[in-house]
Amino acid sequence: MFKTHYKLERNSVALALGIIVVSGIGGLVEIAPLFTIDETVEETQDMRTYTPLELMGRNIYISEGCYACHSQMVRTLRNEVERYGPYSLAVESKYDHPHLWGSKRTGPDLARVGAKYSDAWHVAHLINPRDVVPTSIMPKYGWLAKTPLEMKDLSLHLKAQQRVGVPYTDEQVENATADAYAQATPESAGQDGVLERYGEATNVRAFDGDPKTVTQMDALVAYLQIIGQLTQVPYADNNSEKKGE
Amino acid sequence: MMAQLTSSERQNIIAIGLAILIGGFTLAILGRNDILGIHALLFVAAGGLAIIVGARNLYKPEPSEDRSQSYYDDPSKVGIFLALIWGIFGMFIGDWIAWLMAFPDMTFSEGWSSFGRLRPSHTTGVIFGFGGNALIATSFHVVQRTSRARLPSQVLPWFVLWGYNLFCLLGVTGYFMGITQSREYAEPEWYADIWLVIVWVSYFGLYIWTLARRKEPHIYVSNWYYMAFILVVAVLHIVNNLAVPLSWGSAKSYSLFSGVQDAMTQWWYGHNAVAFFLTAGFLGMMYYYLPKRAQRPIYSYRMSIISFWGITFFYMWAGSHHLHYTALPHWVQNLGMSFSVMLLVPSWASAGNALMTLNGAWHRVRDDAVLRFMMVAAIFYGLSTFEGSFMAIRPVNSLSHYTDWTVGHVHSGALGWVAMIVFGSFYALVPWLWKRKSMYSARLIEVHFWLALAGTVVYVFALWNAGIIQGLMWRTYNDGGTLAYSFMESVDAMRPYYVARGIGGLLFLTGTILCLYNVWMTTRMATETDTESVDQSVATLQPAE
Numbered sequence: 007m008f009k010t011h012y013k014l015e016r017n018s019v020a021l022a023l024g025i026i027v028v029s030g031i032g033g034l035v036e037i038a039p040l041f042t043i044d045e046t047v048e049e050t051q052d053m054r055t056y057t058p059l060e061l062m063g064r065n066i067y068i069s070e071g072c073y074a075c076h077s078q079m080v081r082t083l084r085n086e087v088e089r090y091g092p093y094s095l096a097v098e099s100k101y102d103h104p105h106l107w108g109s110k111r112t113g114p115d116l117a118r119v120g121a122k123y124s125d126a127w128h129v130a131h132l133i134n135p136r137d138v139v140p141t142s143i144m145p146k147y148g149w150l151a152k153t154p155l156e157m158k159d160l161s162l163h164l165k166a167q168q169r170v171g172v173p174y175t176d177e178q179v180e181n182a183t184a185d186a187y188a189q190a191t192p193e194s195a196g197q198d199g200v201l202e203r204y205g206e207a208t209n210v211r212a213f214d215g216d217p218k219t220v221t222q223m224d225a226l227v228a229y230l231q232i233i234g235q236l237t238q239v240p241y242a243d244n245n246s247e248k249k250g251e
Numbered sequence: 252m253m254a255q256l257t258s259s260e261r262q263n264i265i266a267i268g269l270a271i272l273i274g275g276f277t278l279a280i281l282g283r284n285d286i287l288g289i290h291a292l293l294f295v296a297a298g299g300l301a302i303i304v305g306a307r308n309l310y311k312p313e314p315s316e317d318r319s320q321s322y323y324d325d326p327s328k329v330g331i332f333l334a335l336i337w338g339i340f341g342m343f344i345g346d347w348i349a350w351l352m353a354f355p356d357m358t359f360s361e362g363w364s365s366f367g368r369l370r371p372s373h374t375t376g377v378i379f380g381f382g383g384n385a386l387i388a389t390s391f392h393v394v395q396r397t398s399r400a401r402l403p404s405q406v407l408p409w410f411v412l413w414g415y416n417l418f419c420l421l422g423v424t425g426y427f428m429g430i431t432q433s434r435e436y437a438e439p440e441w442y443a444d445i446w447l448v449i450v451w452v453s454y455f456g457l458y459i460w461t462l463a464r465r466k467e468p469h470i471y472v473s474n475w476y477y478m479a480f481i482l483v484v485a486v487l488h489i490v491n492n493l494a495v496p497l498s499w500g501s502a503k504s505y506s507l508f509s510g511v512q513d514a515m516t517q518w519w520y521g522h523n524a525v526a527f528f529l530t531a532g533f534l535g536m537m538y539y540y541l542p543k544r545a546q547r548p549i550y551s552y553r554m555s556i557i558s559f560w561g562i563t564f565f566y567m568w569a570g571s572h573h574l575h576y577t578a579l580p581h582w583v584q585n586l587g588m589s590f591s592v593m594l595l596v597p598s599w600a601s602a603g604n605a606l607m608t609l610n611g612a613w614h615r616v617r618d619d620a621v622l623r624f625m626m627v628a629a630i631f632y633g634l635s636t637f638e639g640s641f642m643a644i645r646p647v648n649s650l651s652h653y654t655d656w657t658v659g660h661v662h663s664g665a666l667g668w669v670a671m672i673v674f675g676s677f678y679a680l681v682p683w684l685w686k687r688k689s690m691y692s693a694r695l696i697e698v699h700f701w702l703a704l705a706g707t708v709v710y711v712f713a714l715w716n717a718g719i720i721q722g723l724m725w726r727t728y729n730d731g732g733t734l735a736y737s738f739m740e741s742v743d744a745m746r747p748y749y750v751a752r753g754i755g756g757l758l759f760l761t762g763t764i765l766c767l768y769n770v771w772m773t774t775r776m777a778t779e780t781d782t783e784s785v786d787q788s789v790a791t792l793q794p795a796e
């Protein structure tokens with residue numbers, strides 16, 4: 007063995023190829039089957055895609071680095087299920103490009119935060135967390151409420167999502183900007199369109215409390231309220247009984 | 252510095268500058284309605300700068316002919332300074348966010364300075380800015396010495412060095428503006444990623460070209476590691492960053508993969524960024540500078556072969572230990588756990604090899620702070636790889652994951668291993684490169700050593716405590732069978748440890764500033780001609796057989 011190596015280390019190209027082959031195996035064996043084995047991601051009937059407004063909220067979550075302090079992955083451990091709610095299923099992040107499972111809990115897990123608090127709570131909390139939770143160490147995000155949401159290229163966003171495999175219809179792509187506006191502006195003409203395209207259960211509200219302008223705060227709160235709510239499968243009886251290890 | 256370039260090389264610089272300028276302009280025009288339009292101006296500025304530098308020196312006299320008899324070290328010299336400047340920037344941000352976790356309002360009210368945007372600036376600044384520049388600078392030095400061949404081009408090394416720094420700058424300025432892919436250690440967006448591919452391919456080309464011209468029959472161990480670092484990082488980078496941008500004129504892209512596949516790809520990358528960037532590359536550094544400084548050959552040639560291939564093979568399986576108890580299928584979690592444990596063997600073989608090399612030179616370790624930096628690095632490398640294998644075991648991970656224990660573990664490797672081996676190697680290398688008798692101040696090295704060691708120990712102990720307390724509080728039950736602590740109680744319990752970490756970080760940062768000062772003062776000392784021979788001889792490098 008050491009003799010062979012003696013030869014190998016005299017040939018730079020062979021050495022380089024050796025490195026590529028030897029290092030390539032692990033990734034291939036672990037990643038490729040995830041795309042082909044059906045059981046990897048559960049089947050659901052009721053899974054919906056993010057609305058354009060929620061998607062933009064998700065992008066703000068990414069830009070602001072919320073993922074650096076918050077996970078979105080309840081592990082299959084009893085104490086986590088009791089603290090946060092049913093453990094996360096693979097299917098829940100099926101449309102998440104990229105995933106936001108996170109790796110650090112400076113703040114609590116957010117996988118079950120949707121519909122947990124009122125919009126007003128989130129807005130107050132994001133503007134100054136210490137107004138709501140006195141010893142919180144979360145940053146303030148006051149500018150979100152003052153910054154209008156950039157909405158003109160929303161169709162491009164949905165189109166790119168289509169390209170990476172999210173099943174948006176062409177109708178949803180075309181109406182993306184109008185739908186984002188309507189979802190944050192209740193009683194507007196576009197409201198029915200949103201409900202028709204994304205389902206009756208879609209939240210249509212002035213998330214930041216101000217129906218006049220659509221702000222980044224609207225988008226972010228719309229997103230926070232839908233986390234863990236795209237499908238109801240995790241909350242079904244047979245799942246909540248599985249309490250974790 | 253330009254004096255060494257021939258006029259055709261100066262023309263090449265202008266041509267490359269022009270290409271970057273045109274590319275940058277195109278991107279800026281395509282992205283004029285997007286934040287990309289502003290960001291692309293960095294390319295324009297970089298291209299413009301290259302043109303100006305090339306043009307101003309175009310008619311300078313041709314260099315003297317005998318330069319092919321010597322090594323080409325200017326890029327290494329600049330790389331050392333860039334590494335230290337990035338290091339100070341990155342560690343400053345690191346310490347800032349450390350304090351922010353205790354006093355969240357210690358920042359400005361604008362978005363750029365909020366925790367979530369500063370944190371990736373810290374990781375990019377220290378890993379890529381500090382670590383990456385140190386790797387590039389030392390790899391250029393090592394490959395020439397161990398091959399007894401001069402770098403084959405005088406333009407390509409500059410392209411690699413400055414191109415790489417442009418990537419780091421694109422990353423950090425992007426985060427400040429909210430541009431990020433959210434993939435840990437791969438935050439820069441698609442256009443920066445494509446740019447890095449170009450730079451990286453040039454880096455590999457340069458490396459293999461230099462090796463091809465070597466006068467030594469054997470490729471020295473350090474070069475195996477540097478090569479693994481370059482090659483595997485290329486593969487990881489390309490696969491992990493596959494994404495679809497909204498358009499050629501938009502900074503935003505969506506990752507090609509989603510959910511569980513995306514998470515696995517990201518951590519396959521993330522863990523091996525640690526393995527091949529923060530470990531393999533720095534092992535290459537250690538295998539050259541430690542034996543050189545100790546003036547002893549590497550203890551065991553066979554051990555270095557086993558550990559090299561062990562690391563190259565096993566590491567790539569270990570990424571899934573970042574996803575224990577998640578929605579990732581069990582079989583992948585178990586593979587990740589098993590290989591992580593096996594990884595301890597090649598890791599300790601490397602650390603042991605390094606420490607055994609010092610055996611018999613302990614008196615030198617005692618007297619020489621530079622060698623002590625390297626010894627402590629090897630020890631911390633051994634400690635953190637042991638800890639890593641331990642944390643990869645599922646039940647242990649159920650406690651440690653998501654807590655500050657992980658961050659403590661990361662920094663025992665990052666401060667104790669990566670930064671220490673860099674400092675040790677720089678202190679050895681700088682007098683050789685600039686042909687000085689020694690560093691400007693041995694006392695300052697001594698002070699730096701103790702600051703760095705104290706900073707690391709304070710940081711790591713504080714966060715071990717923090718993490719374990721946090722993990723236990725999350726899982727403790729009352730007698731009545733309900734959870735004993737609210738999440739906020741666990742946050743409140745962290746404060747003293749976060750303050751301690753802030754202090755530890757400040758010590759470490761101070762040490763790095765001293766290092767920059769010491770290096771700077773060394774370059775201003777008088778030249779000493781006969782030190783050259785130490786740097787030129789490869790005699791002590793032959794592995795023991």
Ligand code: HEM
Pocket residue numbers: 074109110112342343345346347348349370373374377378382435655657658661662665666669670752753755756757759760
């Ligand atoms: C002055 C020295 C340093 C200080 C004060 C510091 C501080 C920090 C802080 C506060 C965090 C965020 C932790 C969290 O979110 O809970 C962090 C993360 C990180 N730092 Fe540092 N750091 C320092 C040096 C370094 C160096 C030299 C490196 C690498 C070469 C490094 C690599 C990292 C990495 C990889 C992370 C992410 C950890 C994770 O995701 O678990 N740091 N650092």
